[in-house]
Structures are given as C-alpha cells and as structure tokens.
Amino acid sequence: MALTRRQAYEARVKRRSTTIAAGSTLAVIVATLILVPLAPGWPAVKKSFFNAEVFADTFPGLLNAFLLDVAIFAWSAPLIFVLGLLVALARDVRAPAAYPLRLFAIVYTDIFRGVPVILVIYLVGFGIPGLGLPRPWNSPYIWGTVALVLTYAAYVAEVFRTGIESIHQSQRAAAASLGLSEADTMRYVILPQAIRKVVPANMNLFIALQKDVALLSFIGPVEIFRQAGVYKSLMANFTPYVGAALIFLAITIPATRYADYLLAKQRRARS
Amino acid sequence: MTALLETRSLQKSFGTNAVCKGIDLSVGRGEMVCLIGSSGSGKSTLLKCLNLLEPIDDGEILLDGEDISIPGLDPQPVRQRIGMVFQSFNLFPHMTAVENAMLAPRRVHGKDRATLLPEITGLFERFGLADRMAHYPDQLSGGQQQRVAIVRALAMKPEIMLFDEITSALDPELVGEVLDALRELREAGMTMILATHEMGFARELADKVCFLDAGMIHEEGPPEQVLSNPEKARTRAFLRRLL
Amino acid sequence: MRLLLTTLIALPLATGALAQNDCANGLTLEDGKLTIATGNPAYYPWVMDDAPESKQGFEAAVAYAVANEMGFSDDQVVWVRSSFDEAIQPGAKNFDFNLQQYSITPERDEIVDFSVPYYSAAMAVLTRAPVVEGGAEATIDSLKGLIWGADANTTAVPMLGEVIAPEKDPLLYGDNTDVVEAMKANQIDAALFDLPTALYLSAVVLDDGVILGQFPAERSESPDSFGLLFEEGNPLKSCVDTALNALKADGRLAAIEAEWLSETTGVPVIE
Numbered sequence: 001m002a003l004t005r006r007q008a009y010e011a012r013v014k015r016r017s018t019t020i021a022a023g024s025t026l027a028v029i030v031a032t033l034i035l036v037p038l039a040p041g042w043p044a045v046k047k048s049f050f051n052a053e054v055f056a057d058t059f060p061g062l063l064n065a066f067l068l069d070v071a072i073f074a075w076s077a078p079l080i081f082v083l084g085l086l087v088a089l090a091r092d093v094r095a096p097a098a099y100p101l102r103l104f105a106i107v108y109t110d111i112f113r114g115v116p117v118i119l120v121i122y123l124v125g126f127g128i129p130g131l132g133l134p135r136p137w138n139s140p141y142i143w144g145t146v147a148l149v150l151t152y153a154a155y156v157a158e159v160f161r162t163g164i165e166s167i168h169q170s171q172r173a174a175a176a177s178l179g180l181s182e183a184d185t186m187r188y189v190i191l192p193q194a195i196r197k198v199v200p201a202n203m204n205l206f207i208a209l210q211k212d213v214a215l216l217s218f219i220g221p222v223e224i225f226r227q228a229g230v231y232k233s234l235m236a237n238f239t240p241y242v243g244a245a246l247i248f249l250a251i252t253i254p255a256t257r258y259a260d261y262l263l264a265k266q267r268r269a270r271s
Numbered sequence: 272m273t274a275l276l277e278t279r280s281l282q283k284s285f286g287t288n289a290v291c292k293g294i295d296l297s298v299g300r301g302e303m304v305c306l307i308g309s310s311g312s313g314k315s316t317l318l319k320c321l322n323l324l325e326p327i328d329d330g331e332i333l334l335d336g337e338d339i340s341i342p343g344l345d346p347q348p349v350r351q352r353i354g355m356v357f358q359s360f361n362l363f364p365h366m367t368a369v370e371n372a373m374l375a376p377r378r379v380h381g382k383d384r385a386t387l388l389p390e391i392t393g394l395f396e397r398f399g400l401a402d403r404m405a406h407y408p409d410q411l412s413g414g415q416q417q418r419v420a421i422v423r424a425l426a427m428k429p430e431i432m433l434f435d436e437i438t439s440a441l442d443p444e445l446v447g448e449v450l451d452a453l454r455e456l457r458e459a460g461m462t463m464i465l466a467t468h469e470m471g472f473a474r475e476l477a478d479k480v481c482f483l484d485a486g487m488i489h490e491e492g493p494p495e496q497v498l499s500n501p502e503k504a505r506t507r508a509f510l511r512r513l514l
Numbered sequence: 515m516r517l518l519l520t521t522l523i524a525l526p527l528a529t530g531a532l533a534q535n536d537c538a539n540g541l542t543l544e545d546g547k548l549t550i551a552t553g554n555p556a557y558y559p560w561v562m563d564d565a566p567e568s569k570q571g572f573e574a575a576v577a578y579a580v581a582n583e584m585g586f587s588d589d590q591v592v593w594v595r596s597s598f599d600e601a602i603q604p605g606a607k608n609f610d611f612n613l614q615q616y617s618i619t620p621e622r623d624e625i626v627d628f629s630v631p632y633y634s635a636a637m638a639v640l641t642r643a644p645v646v647e648g649g650a651e652a653t654i655d656s657l658k659g660l661i662w663g664a665d666a667n668t669t670a671v672p673m674l675g676e677v678i679a680p681e682k683d684p685l686l687y688g689d690n691t692d693v694v695e696a697m698k699a700n701q702i703d704a705a706l707f708d709l710p711t712a713l714y715l716s717a718v719v720l721d722d723g724v725i726l727g728q729f730p731a732e733r734s735e736s737p738d739s740f741g742l743l744f745e746e747g748n749p750l751k752s753c754v755d756t757a758l759n760a761l762k763a764d765g766r767l768a769a770i771e772a773e774w775l776s777e778t779t780g781v782p783v784i785e
Binding site: 041045049130132133135138140218219230235238 | 603624684701746
Binding site for chain 2: 170171173174175176177178179180181184188189192193196
C-alpha cells in the first residue's frame with residue numbers, strides 16, 4: 001500500500017532521528033570505553049573495583065546473602081502495608097472520642113518520617129532487646145523488621161492518606177445517601193479506589209524499602225551488604241560491592257520501570 | 272391527608288451565605304413535586320437537607336409525620352428511606368453496575384447476593400439495562416450511568432426519591448432515556464422530588480411545581496398555573512429567560 | 515691542608531650519621547616527616563586514650579620505635595586517621611604507613627603492601643558471665659552451640675567458620691562497639707576478637723565480660739599477624755622492614771609488647 005505524502009514525510013523524519021540517537025549514544029559509549037582506561041589511575045581502580053577473579057569468587061555468596069534481603073522484604077512489606085493503612089485510617093477518624101488516636105497517628109508519622117532509618121534501626125534493634133527480653137524475642141531480625149516497618153509505615157500512611165483525600169466528596173455523599181455507615185463507606189467505597197490510585201507511589205516506596213533492608217546489617221544479620229563488606233575486608237577489594245550493586249539493580253530497575261509505566265498509564269487515564 | 276415529607280421554615284446557611292431562608296414544602300404520598308429556579312436558588316441544598324446530607328440550621332423536616340431533623344439524630348436509618356440521584360451520577364467506579372446496586376442492600380440490610388439477584392435483575396430489566404449489569408461505569412454512556420444510579424437508589428426500596436438535576440450533565444440525545452425512566456417511576460406511584468430545568472417534563476407529569484428564588488419558595492402550584500400563568504413577576508422573568 | 519684533613523676525618527662520621535636516615539630519604543610523603551595513620555578512634559591497648567602522639571599504647575610505642583630506628587625524631591612523626599576502606603582504596607594515600615591491627619592475608623597483599631609482622635595475635639573468645647553460668651565451656655563442642663558475633667572487617671570472620679563452625683549463622687557488625695552492644699542485648703553469646711582487644715572489652719567495656727579462652731596464634735593455619743600497611747609498591751617498605759627486624763633482633767619489640775600487652779599471658783588455651 002502506498003504511503004500518503006504525510007506518512008512518507010513522517011517515516012523519513014523518524015528514520016533520521018533514530019539514526020541520530022543511535023549515533024550519539026554509540027559515540028558516548030565508545031568515548032567512555034576509550035577515555036576511562038586512559039586515566040592514570042585506571043589499572044588500580046580496575047583491580048580494586050572491577051576485578052573479574054574476585055567477582056567470580058564472591059558473586060555466588062552475594063546472591064545467597066541476597067536471599068535474606070528478599071526474605072526480610074517479603075515479611076516486612078505486608079506489615080508495612082497494614083500498619084500504614086491503619087495509621088492513615090486513624091488520621092481520617094472524625095469522632096471526638098477518637099481524637100487521641102488521630103493525634104497519635106499525626107505524631108507517629110511526623111516522628112518516623114523525620115528520623116533517618118538507620119537511627120531507628122539502631123535504637124530499636126539494640127535498645128529494645130537491651131531492656132532484657134528473653135530469646136528468641138530479642139532477635140535482631142525481629143526488632144530490625146520492627147524498625148523498618150515503623151519507618152516505612154509512616155511514609156505509606158501518608159501516601160494512603162493522600163489517596164483517601166483524593167477521592168471526591170461526591171463518592172462519600174453517594175454512599176451516605178444509600179444509608180451506608182461511615183465505616184462501610186470507607187471500606188467498600190473510598191479505600192478500594194484510594195488504594196488503587198496510590199499503587200505507583202507505594203511501589204516507589206517499596207523499591208526504596210528493598211534497598212533499605214540492607215541497613216539491617218548494622219545490627220547483625222549478614223545480608224548482601226554485610227557479606228560484600230566481609231569479602232571486601234578479606235580481599236581488600238571493592239569488587240564485591242559492585243557485585244552487590246548489580247544484584248540490587250537487577251531487581252530495582254525492572255520494578256522502577258514498572259512503577260513508571262503504571263504512573264504513566266494512570267496519567268493517561270485521567271486526561 | 273398528612274404529607275409524606277414536609278418541611279417547616281427550613282433554614283440553612285453556609286457561613287454567612289443563607290441558602291434556604293425558611294422553606295415550607297409539602298409532598299404527599301405518590302406525588303411528584305418539581306423544584307425550579309436558577310442555579311444558586313437553593314434547590315440542590317434543599318434536596319441535600321432533605322436526606323440529611325447537610326444538617327439544617329433551623330426549622331423541621333417531617334418524614335411521615337416524624338421529625339427527622341432533630342440535631343444528633345442518627346441519619347442512616349432516615350437515608351435508607353429516602354433515595355437520591357445526583358447530577359454527576361456518582362456511581363462507584365470500581366464496581367460493576369450490579370455491584371453498585373447490591374452494595375447498600377448487602378451491607379445495610381445484610382442480604383446476600385443470591386437473595387438479591389432476582390430483585391436487582393428485575394430493576395435492571397425494568398430500566399432497559401439487563402445487558403449492562405456486568406459493565407463498569409466507564410463502559411456505560413451517561414444516560415446508562417444515570418439509569419444505573421436510579422436502580423442503585425431503588426434497590427434500597429426507598430419511600431421517596433430525590434433527583435438533583437439528573438439530566439443536566441447529559442448530552443441532549445441522552446436526556447430522553449433518563450426522563451423515560453422517571454416517567455416509569457411516576458406511573459409506578461413513587462413519591463418524587465425533582466430539581467430540574469426540564470420544564471416540558473414538569474408540565475407533563477408534576478403534581479406541583481415550586482419556583483425557588485433567593486432561598487424561598489416564591490411561587491407554587493399546579494404546573495399549568497406556575498408554568499403557564501405565573502402570578503409573580505420574578506417567576507415570569509425566570510421562565511422568559513429559559514425560553 | 516688541615517682543613518682537608520678535618521674534612522677527611524669528618525666525612526665518614528657525617529656519612530655514618532646520614533646512613534640511618536638514608537633509606538627513608540625522599541621516600542616519605544613529606545621530606546623530613548613520617549606520616550603514620552591509625553584508626554578513628556584508636557582503641558586501648560593499642561593506643562591509650564585515642565592519643566597516639568602520647569606514645570602510650572602498644573601500636574603508638576611501636577610506631578615511634580620504628581620511626582626512631584629509621585632516623586626520625588619524635589617531632590618528625592605526624593599522625594593522621596584513616597578507616598580500613600580508605601587504607602585499601604586505590605589512589606594516592608595520605609600516610610606513609612598505617613597501623614591498626616591489620617592482619618596480613620595473601621588476598622589483601624595483592625592490593626596493598628604489608629611490612630614484616632610486628633605482632634602475632636591470638637584469637638580470644640569474649641563472652642559474658644551469664645553465658646558461662648549457663649554452661650558454656652572452653653571446648654569446641656560447647657562453643658559450637660553458642661550464638662556468635664564478630665567485627666565484619668576482621669579476620670575473626672573466616673576464623674569463626676574454620677575453627678569453631680557454629681551451628682547458627684553468626685551475626686556480624688561494623689565495629690567493636692556494635693558487637694558489644696549486641697552482647698549486652700543478649701543477641702549474641704560470644705564474639706571472637708584478637709586477644710588484646712578481647713581483654714580490653716572484657717575489662718573496661720563490659721560489666722560482666724569473661725574471656726573464655728584463646729586460640730594461640732600458632733593454632734590456625736595462617737596465624738593472625740599484624741603488619742604495617744603501605745600503598746601497593748611503596749618503596750619505603752624495605753626501610754621499615756629493616757627497622758622492624760632490628761627492633762626484633764635486639765629484643766626492643768618484645769620489651770614494648772611486654773610493657774603494653776603483658777596481660778595476654780595466663781588466658782587458658784582452647785583445645
């Protein structure tokens with residue numbers, strides 16, 4: 001089928017811009033590959049950071065240690081989701097008797113969004129077991145998880161709250177006019193819409209969580225970051241950190257792309 | 272005969288803006304009353320006050336002789352007896368049409384889906400929506416959405432229905448199907464209060480037309496009188512602008 | 515003639531005096547200065563009160579003895595602080611040598627250079643009184659059943675696996691303080707440290723610290739020997755080695771060890 005004049009023109013323009021984009025990308029890559037090794041310190045950097053032998057020796061151990069990161073993420077994420085939701089709901093409660101609950105929710109989100117995660121992990125991970133809890137209740141896995149959950153639930157609660165507030169008042173009015181209670185309105189009308197709306201924002205938080213799981217290593221668990229540190233220390237070589245970074249990227253890049261895709265889809269749906 | 276729904280000098284303000292300044296309205300069982308008037312005349316606010324979506328400042332609302340406007344009264348049982356349909360449909364977008372209609376009977380009356388299904392299906396058929404039950408709101412036209420909203424309100428078996436300019440957000444070619452649904456309801460004997468700009472429809476079916484102006488019922492009476500031979504100058508001016 | 519004679523007599527004397535300095539000449543970061551790095555902070559009994567310039571503490575004393583032997587006066591010694599990572603990263607260093615209990619390992623030797631050893635450390639088991647009361651004994655069988663911790667940056671980590679092979683995965687920490695914190699929180703029963711560090715932690719930091727026993731340096735396949743750390747290929751190394759060997763040969767190093775690390779004798783040996 002013959003192209004219209006417009007189509008032919010557009011195809012030409014597209015071909016040209018593709019060529020230019022490919023050409024410039026290639027030029028940047030080639031320049032990097034040629035110029036960086038010319039730097040005087042490159043052989044030393046290569047030996048310390050990009051050492052193939054060290055990489056091959058340590059990568060399986062790093063992968064194995066990463067399973068602990070995945071496990072900690074897997075049991076923290078649902079807890080964060082639930083606690084974040086409860087805190088967001090507590091902030092929405094209007095009954096005067098529940099005012100202390102609301103106040104608590106506000107103070108809670110303010111504090112845990114304002115303190116670095118690592119501090120919370122130290123304070124909760126060492127401090128609470130230090131009160132004299134018996135085993136196994138003093139485990140750093142438990143209290144490290146508590147620290148992560150407390151911190152991330154504060155962020156997730158804010159995201160949920162934004163979602164709840166973004167649902168138009170007319171939805172509440174419609175539900176009320178049908179005689180639904182406030183609790184049922186929240187549960188069946190507002191929340192399902194709000195939660196869906198904030199999926200991309202929450203995904204970004206959970207990607208950050210997957211990375212911050214590594215901070216638990218400060219209180220003992222030998223996850224990938226700590227394992228890489230042990231290798232680094234034994235071999236006086238930073239290559240294991242590069243290996244760990246690659247493993248993280250293998251998870252976080254696809255997840256980030258997916259979150260962006262969801263966000264773009266939502267934006268299209270709204271317009 | 273006592274009125275099914277009656278207001279006595281109902282007053283409502285938002286801050287310093289008095290929207291209803293002492294409205295006395297009376298609707299008998301099986302009657303259809305149309306509220307007309309320019310936007311901002313208080314029609315919408317009045318309807319919202321009637322099913323307690325907005326608390327009133329002073330006056331009384333009587334439902335079947337019972338005061339439902341006592342401050343502090345639990346509004347839920349009252350709302351279950353008064354259905355409402357909104358200008359912007361307000362369907363729940365995350366539920367199919369049939370789920371929209373079943374939500375309140377299930378949660379409020381505690382009935383299960385199976386018990387409800389024949390009855391709800393009947394309502395969908397009655398309003399020509401039998402093949403749209405499994406559709407989500409964004410898969411329906413405006414007219415279909417508004418009819419689903421009517422079905423949703425009817426599913427609670429209300430004693431009286433309130434309609435807040437329900438054709439105003441529709442494309443002109445879709446207005447007819449929604450008015451047909453109202454006609455069907457009228458014939459079935461439903462007590463109805465409509466805020467509307469559809470004068471032809473009001474003339475055809477209303478028992479009573481009330482012209483609201485500046486928060487008061489300025490003139491009321493049978494449609495042929497208010498719409499064709501209005502006594503008050505402002506009513507005439509309003510109708511002239513409309514034509 | 516007299517002048518010439520005087521010169522001839524003076525010359526050998528002068529060169530003799532210069533000979534001490536010769537080997538370091540022009541090889542230090544700054545002419546006439548010897549820049550030595552230690553940890554931040556530096557711990558007892560290696561450096562007393564975190565003040566190496568006071569010459570108090572084993573490593574501080576060794577550093578000054580080496581410097582004097584190389585011909586530097588006390589005033590010519592400059593102290594800087596560095597972390598382990600700074601010590602092993604590629605690129606120019608801000609020290610001539612670095613001493614903070616660096617164990618010499620073949621892997622580390624590929625990235626940095628080490629002097630001849632200045633101390634061979636026994637590894638010791640640090641625990642707390644309640645653990646001993648709970649029945650922990652200085653036998654490998656008993657130790658296997660404990661929950662272990664260690665400083666992730668030390669050679670205690672591989673040693674734990676090789677010699678004790680605990681039943682539960684050990685917990686690893688970033689520094690001494692965190693290991694002790696975990697011990698106080700009862701999250702770990704015991705930790706492996708070089709003996710002098712273990713003695714210090716047991717006596718000063720822990721209220722109820724106990725040294726359960728030691729693994730003598732000779733016991734492990736590659737004994738844990740501390741060396742001064744240099745940037746890879748630093749020509750100063752041979753000069754420092756000569757100085758260290760001289761200190762060893764005439765017993766001066768042993769005397770310093772006896773002065774600062776005398777308590778290490780008398781700790782029971784674990785069979």
